[in-house]
Amino acid sequence: MTMVDGKICNAATGTKSTSKCYICAATSKHFNKLDYKGEVNVTALVVGISVLHAKIRLFKFILHLTYKLKVKKYRGIKSKEEKDLEDQTKREIQTRLRTETGLLIDMPKSNFGNRNDGNTSRRFFENPTLAAELTGISYKLTYRLKAILEAISSGFEIDPVNYERYASETARLYVKL
Ligand SMILES: [Zn+2]
Incomplete structure:
Protein backbone atom coordinates (compact mmCIF):
# COMPACT_ATOMS: atom_id res chain seq x y z
CA MET A 1 0.00 0.00 0.00
CA THR A 2 1.34 3.43 -0.83
CA MET A 3 -1.45 5.53 0.65
CA VAL A 4 -2.35 4.96 4.28
CA ASP A 5 -4.07 7.18 6.79
CA GLY A 6 -4.41 7.12 10.56
CA LYS A 7 -7.28 4.65 10.49
CA ILE A 8 -5.21 2.11 8.56
CA CYS A 9 -2.20 2.65 10.87
CA ASN A 10 -4.45 2.10 13.90
CA ALA A 11 -5.83 -1.11 12.42
CA ALA A 12 -2.36 -2.35 11.44
CA THR A 13 -0.91 -1.69 14.91
CA GLY A 14 -3.94 -2.81 16.94
CA THR A 15 -4.53 0.68 18.38
CA LYS A 16 -8.12 0.71 19.60
CA SER A 17 -8.64 4.44 20.04
CA THR A 18 -8.53 6.66 16.96
CA SER A 19 -7.49 9.67 19.05
CA LYS A 20 -4.32 7.97 20.26
CA CYS A 21 -0.91 8.12 18.57
CA TYR A 22 -0.24 4.63 17.18
CA ILE A 23 3.49 5.03 17.81
CA CYS A 24 3.80 6.48 21.34
CA ALA A 25 0.19 6.19 22.65
CA ALA A 26 -0.03 9.95 23.31
CA THR A 27 -3.55 11.35 23.44
CA SER A 28 -4.69 14.95 23.00
CA LYS A 29 -4.02 15.43 26.74
CA HIS A 30 -0.30 14.96 26.04
CA PHE A 31 0.08 16.76 22.72
CA ASN A 32 1.03 20.16 24.12
CA LYS A 33 3.23 18.68 26.84
CA LEU A 34 6.39 18.53 24.79
CA ASP A 35 8.39 16.71 27.46
CA TYR A 36 5.95 13.76 27.29
CA LYS A 37 7.89 10.65 26.40
CA GLY A 38 5.59 7.77 25.64
CA GLU A 39 6.95 4.31 25.07
CA VAL A 40 7.64 3.95 21.37
CA ASN A 41 6.04 0.93 19.76
CA VAL A 42 8.99 0.05 17.52
CA THR A 43 7.00 -2.29 15.29
CA ALA A 44 4.62 0.60 14.48
CA LEU A 45 7.47 2.60 12.91
CA VAL A 46 7.26 0.38 9.86
CA VAL A 47 4.00 2.03 8.74
CA GLY A 48 5.80 5.38 8.68
ZN1 LIG B 1 3.37 9.67 18.98
Whole structure:
Protein backbone atom coordinates (compact mmCIF):
# COMPACT_ATOMS: atom_id res chain seq x y z
CA MET A 1 0.00 0.00 0.00
CA THR A 2 1.34 3.43 -0.83
CA MET A 3 -1.45 5.53 0.65
CA VAL A 4 -2.35 4.96 4.28
CA ASP A 5 -4.07 7.18 6.79
CA GLY A 6 -4.41 7.12 10.56
CA LYS A 7 -7.28 4.65 10.49
CA ILE A 8 -5.21 2.11 8.56
CA CYS A 9 -2.20 2.65 10.87
CA ASN A 10 -4.45 2.10 13.90
CA ALA A 11 -5.83 -1.11 12.42
CA ALA A 12 -2.36 -2.35 11.44
CA THR A 13 -0.91 -1.69 14.91
CA GLY A 14 -3.94 -2.81 16.94
CA THR A 15 -4.53 0.68 18.38
CA LYS A 16 -8.12 0.71 19.60
CA SER A 17 -8.64 4.44 20.04
CA THR A 18 -8.53 6.66 16.96
CA SER A 19 -7.49 9.67 19.05
CA LYS A 20 -4.32 7.97 20.26
CA CYS A 21 -0.91 8.12 18.57
CA TYR A 22 -0.24 4.63 17.18
CA ILE A 23 3.49 5.03 17.81
CA CYS A 24 3.80 6.48 21.34
CA ALA A 25 0.19 6.19 22.65
CA ALA A 26 -0.03 9.95 23.31
CA THR A 27 -3.55 11.35 23.44
CA SER A 28 -4.69 14.95 23.00
CA LYS A 29 -4.02 15.43 26.74
CA HIS A 30 -0.30 14.96 26.04
CA PHE A 31 0.08 16.76 22.72
CA ASN A 32 1.03 20.16 24.12
CA LYS A 33 3.23 18.68 26.84
CA LEU A 34 6.39 18.53 24.79
CA ASP A 35 8.39 16.71 27.46
CA TYR A 36 5.95 13.76 27.29
CA LYS A 37 7.89 10.65 26.40
CA GLY A 38 5.59 7.77 25.64
CA GLU A 39 6.95 4.31 25.07
CA VAL A 40 7.64 3.95 21.37
CA ASN A 41 6.04 0.93 19.76
CA VAL A 42 8.99 0.05 17.52
CA THR A 43 7.00 -2.29 15.29
CA ALA A 44 4.62 0.60 14.48
CA LEU A 45 7.47 2.60 12.91
CA VAL A 46 7.26 0.38 9.86
CA VAL A 47 4.00 2.03 8.74
CA GLY A 48 5.80 5.38 8.68
CA ILE A 49 4.14 8.70 8.05
CA SER A 50 1.74 9.11 5.18
CA VAL A 51 2.87 12.23 3.36
CA LEU A 52 -0.53 12.82 1.81
CA HIS A 53 -2.25 12.38 5.16
CA ALA A 54 0.20 14.74 6.88
CA LYS A 55 -0.55 17.37 4.23
CA ILE A 56 -4.29 17.08 4.70
CA ARG A 57 -4.15 16.98 8.50
CA LEU A 58 -1.79 19.95 8.88
CA PHE A 59 -4.00 22.00 6.58
CA LYS A 60 -7.10 20.96 8.51
CA PHE A 61 -5.29 21.75 11.76
CA ILE A 62 -4.58 25.33 10.62
CA LEU A 63 -8.19 25.79 9.49
CA HIS A 64 -9.68 24.59 12.76
CA LEU A 65 -7.23 26.67 14.75
CA THR A 66 -8.35 29.68 12.73
CA TYR A 67 -12.03 29.03 13.42
CA LYS A 68 -11.28 28.93 17.16
CA LEU A 69 -8.82 31.81 17.24
CA LYS A 70 -11.26 34.33 18.70
CA VAL A 71 -13.02 31.97 21.12
CA LYS A 72 -9.78 30.34 22.33
CA LYS A 73 -11.49 27.11 23.41
CA TYR A 74 -10.97 23.65 22.01
CA ARG A 75 -13.20 21.53 24.20
CA GLY A 76 -15.37 22.50 27.11
CA ILE A 77 -18.62 24.33 27.33
CA LYS A 78 -19.12 27.13 24.86
CA SER A 79 -21.82 29.75 25.17
CA LYS A 80 -24.16 30.46 22.28
CA GLU A 81 -22.19 33.65 21.56
CA GLU A 82 -18.95 31.69 21.40
CA LYS A 83 -20.46 29.09 19.06
CA ASP A 84 -21.85 31.84 16.84
CA LEU A 85 -18.49 33.61 16.77
CA GLU A 86 -16.79 30.37 15.76
CA ASP A 87 -19.34 29.76 12.97
CA GLN A 88 -19.01 33.34 11.79
CA THR A 89 -15.19 33.10 11.68
CA LYS A 90 -15.52 29.85 9.74
CA ARG A 91 -17.78 31.43 7.13
CA GLU A 92 -15.48 34.46 6.83
CA ILE A 93 -12.37 32.39 6.25
CA GLN A 94 -14.19 30.16 3.75
CA THR A 95 -15.29 33.21 1.80
CA ARG A 96 -11.85 34.84 1.85
CA LEU A 97 -10.12 31.65 0.74
CA ARG A 98 -12.64 31.18 -2.06
CA THR A 99 -12.49 34.74 -3.36
CA GLU A 100 -8.77 35.41 -2.81
CA THR A 101 -7.26 32.02 -3.68
CA GLY A 102 -10.09 30.08 -5.36
CA LEU A 103 -9.85 27.37 -2.69
CA LEU A 104 -13.05 25.68 -1.58
CA ILE A 105 -12.61 24.39 1.95
CA ASP A 106 -14.67 22.31 4.37
CA MET A 107 -17.44 22.12 1.77
CA PRO A 108 -19.10 18.72 1.45
CA LYS A 109 -18.64 17.06 -1.94
CA SER A 110 -21.79 15.83 -3.61
CA ASN A 111 -20.78 12.16 -3.46
CA PHE A 112 -18.46 11.70 -0.46
CA GLY A 113 -16.12 13.35 2.01
CA ASN A 114 -15.16 16.98 1.64
CA ARG A 115 -12.82 19.03 -0.48
CA ASN A 116 -9.84 19.26 1.87
CA ASP A 117 -7.54 17.09 -0.20
CA GLY A 118 -3.79 17.03 -0.71
CA ASN A 119 -4.02 19.41 -3.63
CA THR A 120 -5.93 22.01 -1.61
CA SER A 121 -3.32 21.72 1.12
CA ARG A 122 -0.42 22.12 -1.32
CA ARG A 123 -1.98 25.25 -2.77
CA PHE A 124 -2.68 26.65 0.66
CA PHE A 125 0.94 26.23 1.88
CA GLU A 126 2.37 27.39 -1.46
CA ASN A 127 2.14 31.01 -0.33
CA PRO A 128 2.67 31.13 3.45
CA THR A 129 2.55 34.94 3.47
CA LEU A 130 -0.96 35.00 2.02
CA ALA A 131 -1.99 31.94 4.08
CA ALA A 132 -0.90 33.64 7.32
CA GLU A 133 -2.60 36.87 6.32
CA LEU A 134 -5.90 35.10 5.55
CA THR A 135 -5.96 32.89 8.63
CA GLY A 136 -4.34 35.11 11.25
CA ILE A 137 -2.02 32.22 12.16
CA SER A 138 1.64 33.21 12.61
CA TYR A 139 3.62 33.41 9.36
CA LYS A 140 6.62 31.78 11.02
CA LEU A 141 4.54 28.78 12.13
CA THR A 142 2.84 28.44 8.73
CA TYR A 143 6.20 28.65 6.96
CA ARG A 144 7.73 26.02 9.24
CA LEU A 145 4.83 23.60 8.67
CA LYS A 146 5.26 24.10 4.94
CA ALA A 147 9.00 23.38 5.24
CA ILE A 148 8.31 20.18 7.21
CA LEU A 149 5.80 18.99 4.61
CA GLU A 150 8.26 19.73 1.82
CA ALA A 151 11.04 17.88 3.63
CA ILE A 152 9.01 14.69 4.18
CA SER A 153 7.73 14.67 0.60
CA SER A 154 11.04 15.63 -1.06
CA GLY A 155 12.19 12.06 -1.69
CA PHE A 156 15.64 12.96 -0.32
CA GLU A 157 17.17 11.33 2.70
CA ILE A 158 16.45 13.49 5.76
CA ASP A 159 19.07 14.12 8.47
CA PRO A 160 17.21 12.87 11.58
CA VAL A 161 19.11 15.14 13.99
CA ASN A 162 18.41 18.30 12.02
CA TYR A 163 14.84 17.21 11.35
CA GLU A 164 14.17 16.57 15.03
CA ARG A 165 15.64 19.95 15.98
CA TYR A 166 13.55 21.80 13.40
CA ALA A 167 10.36 19.90 14.24
CA SER A 168 10.86 20.38 18.00
CA GLU A 169 11.48 24.10 17.59
CA THR A 170 8.29 24.27 15.53
CA ALA A 171 6.32 22.41 18.21
CA ARG A 172 7.66 24.74 20.91
CA LEU A 173 6.78 27.78 18.83
CA TYR A 174 3.24 26.42 18.37
CA VAL A 175 2.72 25.78 22.08
CA LYS A 176 4.17 29.20 22.97
CA LEU A 177 1.84 30.99 20.53
ZN1 LIG B 1 3.37 9.67 18.98
